[in-house]
Amino acid sequence: NAGVTQTPKFQVLKTGQSMTLQCAQDMNHEYMSWYRQDPGMGLRLIHYSVGAGITDQGEVPNGYNVSRSTTEDFPLRLLSAAPSQTSVYFCASRNRGENQPQHFGDGTRLSIL
């Protein structure tokens, strides 16, 4: 009964380092998304995917890359971390079909020094 699993839960990086945030879901959901949450700003969409091999940009895509090689996994890559990317990152998935809610992972808290 795992649902949406994100790793790591916490990470500290230095400016300029790269890393990949992992997201996996075991519900066979076609749609997956990445959001970042900053104080007073709610959740903002970074990238999303409607199926394996298909991705698109959200509201704040700059500095992030994604790929979707399988239905289960949707990793988020920071190529050169910047302090402005300090945030809590949430991955979400939902089923195909109308009026299906998104299910969220527990988040990754990322600090860039």
Added chain:
Amino acid sequence: EDKVVQSPLSLVVHEGDTVTLNCSYEVTNFRSLLWYKQEKKAPTFLFMLTSSGIEKKSGRLSSILDKKELFSILNITATQTGDSAIYLCAQSPNAGGTSYGKLTFGQGTILTVHP
């Protein structure tokens, strides 16, 4: 540009009080409005609203949508300390199949319930 605005941004009440949280939206193509509760970790789904005037209810929580005035409210009656959380409102656009991965969130309302 789609926009969702929540009010108040924070609210402090005592156990037993009733609270009303507000969510207004401006969207190009509206499909549904969702409410989530966020405690320490992941937002958890509360309600999805697609039709005006139809109340959704779960225990002490209820919500309703007004598509003419472009807003929704979330009511919590007889509040408990366990209701303390951030309540998030989000809208899902109706822009074809590729929009189904997208939600636009409001800033959230931080609710604190004191014993």
